[in-house]
Amino acid sequence: MSVPAPLSQHRPAKAPRTSPTTPLVVLVVSAAAGGVAVALAPSGARTWALTVAAVAWVCVAAAAIVSHRLVQRARRTVAAQTSETGRLKAQSVQLSAETAHLVNVTLPAVVKRLRDGTSAADALGSVPPPSDPQLGRVVHIFAAAVEEGVQHAAALDGGRRQALYELNEAAAALERLAQETLPAVVARLREGQSADTVLAELDLPRLPMVRTPTESFVRELAHSERRAAAAQVASARALSRVQAKSVSMLADLRDMQERYGEEVFGDLLKLDHSTSQLGLMTDRLALLMGGRSSRAWNKPIVMESILRGAVGRIAAYQRVRLHCSTTAGISGFAAEGVMHLLAELMDNAANFSPPIDEVHVYVEDRSAGLVVTIEDSGLKMADAAMRRAEEAVSGHITDLASLQGTRLGLAVVGRLAVKYGISVNYRPSSRGGTGVVVLLPQQLLAQQRESVSREAAGR
Numbered sequence: 504m505s506v507p508a509p510l511s512q513h514r515p516a517k518a519p520r521t522s523p524t525t526p527l528v529v530l531v532v533s534a535a536a537g538g539v540a541v542a543l544a545p546s547g548a549r550t551w552a553l554t555v556a557a558v559a560w561v562c563v564a565a566a567a568i569v570s571h572r573l574v575q576r577a578r579r580t581v582a583a584q585t586s587e588t589g590r591l592k593a594q595s596v597q598l599s600a601e602t603a604h605l606v607n608v609t610l611p612a613v614v615k616r617l618r619d620g621t622s623a624a625d626a627l628g629s630v631p632p633p634s635d636p637q638l639g640r641v642v643h644i645f646a647a648a649v650e651e652g653v654q655h656a657a658a659l660d661g662g663r664r665q666a667l668y669e670l671n672e673a674a675a676a677l678e679r680l681a682q683e684t685l686p687a688v689v690a691r692l693r694e695g696q697s698a699d700t701v702l703a704e705l706d707l708p709r710l711p712m713v714r715t716p717t718e719s720f721v722r723e724l725a726h727s728e729r730r731a732a733a734a735q736v737a738s739a740r741a742l743s744r745v746q747a748k749s750v751s752m753l754a755d756l757r758d759m760q761e762r763y764g765e766e767v768f769g770d771l772l773k774l775d776h777s778t779s780q781l782g783l784m785t786d787r788l789a790l791l792m793g794g795r796s797s798r799a800w801n802k803p804i805v806m807e808s809i810l811r812g813a814v815g816r817i818a819a820y821q822r823v824r825l826h827c828s829t830t831a832g833i834s835g836f837a838a839e840g841v842m843h844l845l846a847e848l849m850d851n852a853a854n855f856s857p858p859i860d861e862v863h864v865y866v867e868d869r870s871a872g873l874v875v876t877i878e879d880s881g882l883k884m885a886d887a888a889m890r891r892a893e894e895a896v897s898g899h900i901t902d903l904a905s906l907q908g909t910r911l912g913l914a915v916v917g918r919l920a921v922k923y924g925i926s927v928n929y930r931p932s933s934r935g936g937t938g939v940v941v942l943l944p945q946q947l948l949a950q951q952r953e954s955v956s957r958e959a960a961g962r
Contacts, residue, residue, distance in 0.1 A: 698725035856881030
């Protein structure tokens with residue numbers, strides 16, 4: 504930026520010289536006038552006239568000399584004042600130029616160096632100092648203030664960066680905690696590990712504000728899991744006793760059906776079906792709680808007996824129509840599970856269809872295994888309901904708290920399907936309702952021979 508150059512200092516004006524001509528003329532004229540006055544005076548008064556003229560001339564001469572001196576002094580004073588005024592103007596112009604240079608060049612240069620990290624002393628040493636002491640003091644005060652401001656801004660920026668770093672670190676720790684750590688904690692605790700073991704093996708967040716509540720959460724969750732596991736074990740044990748009692752009651756009822764006549768056979772058959780339904784309910788709860796079915800088979804069961812055993816366990820058994828022509832059977836280790844799975848699906852189809860409509864069950868041989876289709880004539884399931892049913896039978900729902908009371912059977916179907924590798928899929932039925940297609944894989948099948956028993960597995 505251009506800076507106006509300081510103007511050259513004015514030379515002091517010379518005092519004007521006073522010419523002595525005027526006082527001499529005044530003296531000559533006054534002397535001549537006095538001589539004339541003396542010459543014209545009477546002879547008797549000439550002495551007096553000469554004296555008066557001499558005194559008057561002396562007075563005029565004194566006045567002329569005094570006035571001449573005063574005029575010279577006044578002129579010298581004016582000249583001195585004029586010279587001082589010029590000097591002050593020159594100083595003012597020079598000060599203005601230095602101020603402009605200070606504002607436009609010096610101070611921006613000092614600010615730039617201070618922002619680059621230079622100290623105030625080094626920044627001031629790199630620029631020419633002003634000639635005026637007051638301006639120099641202003642520059643020093645300005646540099647000190649800017650240096651303090653720069654240092655304060657640097658400290659604030661450092662604090663901001665540190666806070667941002669800690670915030671990002673905390674956010675990353677929380678994200679890792681939510682997406683990796685906590686799911687792993689829940690999985691390990693549900694496997695039976697203790698809280699101390701889990702905490703020792705996990706990589707917990709380093710930040711105390713995140714680590715402390717995480718440890719508290721893990722310990723509380725471990726306590727809850729122990730309580731839930733204990734309750735589940737106790738429930739499974741109680742249900743196993745109920746299962747054993749229901750099996751015993753079924754055996755007694757069938758013995759009574761053989762011993763008594765036709766007059767009580769219908770009542771005994773009704774009690775038999777009620778007890779079978781009770782057994783289905785207890786098996787359902789036992790499977791959900793990690794238990795096992797109440798019965799097991801050590802030899803293959805033909806598919807027709809599997810279907811009849813499944814139908815005999817539901818309340819609406821009279822509305823189910825079976826269409827089975829296969830001679831294949833189910834291996835003993837999977838017979839009870841397949842029977843329970845089909846019973847749950849038949850019961851669900853009967854419950855969600857009109858009470859006067861029938862439920863049809865078809866069995867077909869395929870190269871991939873046996874295909875069992877269960878169709879009802881109820882209302883067609885909405886897309887959302889079908890998606891929920893598909894999710895339930897997929898076996899992905901393992902949390903008992905998320906199960907609805909009316910959907911426990913489908914959750915059992917999902918667990919059994921995962922256990923035995925069975926495929927269960929929903930589709931619209933040709934009868935207007937909903938169809939369920941169950942694929943029993945080849946590893947569950949035992950091709951029936953004449954030696955295979957066709958004993959009914961529960962009526």
